[in-house]
Amino acid sequence: MTNHRVHVFEDVAMHDKKGDCWLIISGKVYDVSSFLDDHPGGDEVLLTATGKDATADFEDVGHSDEAKDLLNKYYIGEVDSLTLPVKHQYEPTAAGSSAGNQTSGGLVKLLQFLIPLLILGVALALRQYKKKE
Template sequence: MSAKVHTYEEIAQHNSRSDLWIVIEGKVYDITKFLDEHPGGEEVLLDEGAKDATAAFEDVGHTDDARDLLVKYYIGEVDPNSKPIKVERPVEAIPDAPKGK
């Protein structure tokens, strides 16, 4: 069975705490269930959600264990004919400002 192919337009629709996809090295991952488990916190994942997070992933210097964990969340490949689109972080992902007294 071949891998499911996703366009960046489709990937951009999965940009919330309840439905979050990322792209790393051309592979698409549904990391929704990993948000609460991420050692670096969920905010960094939400910042990279629904877009190509390869540079951010590599900059951190993840361990082999972290790379192996990706297999669990793999859902397909990016359509090679698809072009990345600008994705804004959803309002629900931005923490509330502290409330005054």
């Protein structure tokens, strides 16, 4: 097993296949190779999160506390934040620091909730309209 150490992004990104899968979440590196077959969302979800900072992917799903605790089992070190590409960098959430990202992410989640309701409302309205004819 790899010692807990600091890994450069380029090295972590090379571990991007079944049987050799590392993820970067919140500045930490996890070797989830042995977890691929057990992941409830399937191995493809984890494999698509390789080669980048997967913090947003992990947090957007809304993992349980048990899932977050399970990460400790796969922890192998930290990522050298200076080696992260700018667009992949993890930025800890601080009061007001990423309001723009939270707003757009919140908007997407709101739309994912509202659009099906809107479609349902239109369908029900059309049904009522056709009954009156």
